[in-house]
Amino acid sequence: MYANIRNAIISVLAAVLLSACVYQAGSSNPLSRKLTWYSYINADDIRNACEPGQPDAIRLVYNAIHTEQIRTYDITVPDNHNGKASLKARVLGPAYLSKLSEGPLGPWMDDTSTTHLRQEDVTRFWTALDHSGVFLPAPEGLHLVSEKFFWLTAVCRDGQFFYNAYQWPSDRFHKIQFDDLVFVWDMTGVPVNPPRNATMFDVYGDASPRKKYGAYYQVTIGKNGLEGY
8 A cells, every 4th residue: 555655656746847847938937947948949838739720839049058158039920820920039148146136046047038020021031941951850869968059940830840950060050041030130139159169178167077067968869859858
């Protein structure tokens, strides 16, 4: 009997922990963001809602050395291309004590902006995504570490979900066309951190950061999302 009770408790706790790590749209709490980061970049919320008849949605993540800058873009196109689309930009960077006035978590809060897009903007953007290869098969097995520069893309269009990744430097990365558009529509006022070669010493001031900082954020790309997630 006690074993059954114990197993039931473990199952409940596992369910609670699992739900706590699933990204919920609209959350901006830094603690919640940390717990749900992999779910967010895997676009679980977009993937689960991607069905015929549902609004199109796009998520772009630009990792520009995670200790320096990560930019994310969430774009919604309501009513199957009808109505105004909106782009929400977020920039995550180092903690700034000057933001303490925003509350105890202020230094870790992201900078955000929302831009409404015209229909012609949306049309240009779909074209840019297409020419960037977003709807082509993802590079399965590609391993990405947060100390580098890369893009992750997740798109729900007409009820079909597409996931892709682009690592710098590569021909695929240099052929991206959607970046210029989102950077123009990004009203956060935070300059873009451009790709560059950087060693672990450049990033952390230490050639062996694991000894001081523990495991760092890393992912492997699967067929249509993060492998093993």
